[in-house]
Amino acid sequence: xxxxxxxxxxxxxxxxxxxxxxxxxxxxxxxxxxxxxxxxxxxxxxxxxxxxxxxxxxxxxxxxxxxxxxxxxxxxxxxxxxxxxxxxxxxxxxxxxxxxxxxxxxxxxxxxxxxxxxxxxxxxxxxxxxxxxxxxxxxxxxxxxxxxxxxxxxxxxxxxxxxxxxxxxxxxxxxxxxxxxxxxxxxxxxxxxxxxxxxxxxxxxxxxxxxxxxxxxxxxxxxxxxxxxxxxxxxxxxxxxxxxxxxxxxxx
Ligand code: NAP
Numbered sequence: 001x002x003x004x005x006x007x008x009x010x011x012x013x014x015x016x017x018x019x020x021x022x023x024x025x026x027x028x029x030x031x032x033x034x035x036x037x038x039x040x041x042x043x044x045x046x047x048x049x050x051x052x053x054x055x056x057x058x059x060x061x062x063x064x065x066x067x068x069x070x071x072x073x074x075x076x077x078x079x080x081x082x083x084x085x086x087x088x089x090x091x092x093x094x095x096x097x098x099x100x101x102x103x104x105x106x107x108x109x110x111x112x113x114x115x116x117x118x119x120x121x122x123x124x125x126x127x128x129x130x131x132x133x134x135x136x137x138x139x140x141x142x143x144x145x146x147x148x149x150x151x152x153x154x155x156x157x158x159x160x161x162x163x164x165x166x167x168x169x170x171x172x173x174x175x176x177x178x179x180x181x182x183x184x185x186x187x188x189x190x191x192x193x194x195x196x197x198x199x200x201x202x203x204x205x206x207x208x209x210x211x212x213x214x215x216x217x218x219x220x221x222x223x224x225x226x227x228x229x230x231x232x233x234x235x236x237x238x239x240x241x242x243x244x245x246x247x248x249x250x251x252x
Contacts (some may be wrong), residue, residue, distance in 0.1 A: 004234060005029040006133075007081040009062050009073070011120060012090030014041040016188035017139065019048075020221030021087050021228045026054035028229055030085060033076040035059045037090075063090045065115030073123040077121065082127040085232045088117040088160075089139045093190060095149045095197060107153045113156035117163060121178075125171060133178030135232040138164050139224075142184045142247050158180075161243050168241030177240035179231045184247025185209040186219040214249030 008025045012018040014036035026032045027050040034042040034049075041061030049056035057080050060070035074084050094105035094111050117138050128134025143150050144157035165226055167178040185191060187206065195205035206218050227246050230236055245251040 005031070006085050006232075007033070007076065007083045008085035008087065008232070009076055009083045009120070009124060010031040010087040010089060011035045011036055011061075011116065013045050014038070015038060016190060017186060017221045017224045018089040020225040021089060022142070023048050024225035025085065025087075025232065026056060027052065028167070030232075031055035031056045031057075031080045033059050033080055033083065035061050035063070035072060035090070037062055038227050043162075044164065046149050062170070063070075063088075063120055066119055068175065069119040071114075072159040073120070073127075076175050077127060082131060083124050084128050084131050084133050085123040085135045086120060086128075087122055087137045087139070087228055087232075090116055091139060091190070093150070093153050095153065095194065096144075098147055101151060109152040110156050110159075113153075114159045114163065115161060121163075121167060125167075125176065128171070128176045129174045132175045133234075134171065134174065135236075136164075136167060136178040137228050137231050138178070138180045140164070140182040140243060142182055142222075142245060142251055143249060144182060146157055146187040146244075152252065164243065165222070165241045172240055175237070177183040178233070179239060179241065180243045181227050182243050182245040182247065182251065183224050183232070184219055184245065184249075184251075185213065186221060186224060188221060213247070217248065219246065219248060230252045 002242040008030045010022040013034040015020040042058035046056040140160045141157040195202045
């Protein structure tokens with residue numbers, strides 16, 4: 001067994017990596033608030049958790065909306081208990097080359113990833129500081145190191161890393177650790193959408209990515225959930241302010 005049961009919030013948990021993280025944290029014994037834009041879309045993740053005897057709550061919330069975030073965190077505290085684990089996973093892509101990128105596509109990517117992580121962390125830390133225990137895990141990406149067609153997304157994911165380190169310094173004395181995960185190529189709707197945008201068959205797109213991955217396979221959402229599961233454990237309390245790339249090979 002890994003941890004004392006706690007209340008966890010996972011954003012963007014209706015599908016993909018967030019869903020796998022929510023299911024994994026529930027399997028580890030935590031009650032999980034499954035947060036996504038549309039509350040109804042959270043049903044599959046919630047059902048997967050409750051079918052295995054876990055506790056889950058579907059919460060509709062746009063993480064970039066200040067009032068919605070405050071209401072969502074209040075609701076989690078009232079219905080599940082004080083949240084002391086937060087996984088900031090919600091994300092979008094609006095890829096384009098710089099000369100074609102609209103200001104709206106820049107703003108929306110920065111808002112979901114950075115403003116969203118900021119608002120959720122600010123709301124949740126109050127519970128963590130009071131409990132003198134907390135775990136925040138922010139989803140960065142290998143794209144933080146630079147990726148063609150993703151100036152907005154790369155900037156947001158690099159920003160997430162700086163945000164992570166600043167919070168780790170501020171919140172450490174309250175028993176709160178803050179880390180980031182940098183996934184490589186993970187098979188989800190997001191990578192399927194990227195293939196479609198490039199006009200490529202998904203299998204061909206994935207195979208091209210795999211040819212560059214030392215472990216010789218694409219990542220699955222569960223690969224990222226395993227890292228999150230470790231980082232939120234009590235025994236991981238001396239790991240803070242780190243970026244852990246989970247990309248099937250080394251990254252700088
Ligand atoms: P995904 O399948 O597209 O899932 C993202 C989820 O976030 C969706 O359910 C989406 O809801 C939700 N979301 C979007 N905007 C939101 C908002 N404002 N408020 C609340 N929820 C919102 O993506 P994924 O591949 O699982 O990615 C999860 C995270 O990992 C993201 O931060 C992504 O940048 C990061 N990541 C992914 C990869 C990869 O290869 N897949 C690699 C590196 C990093 P809707 O469906 O309603 O839009």
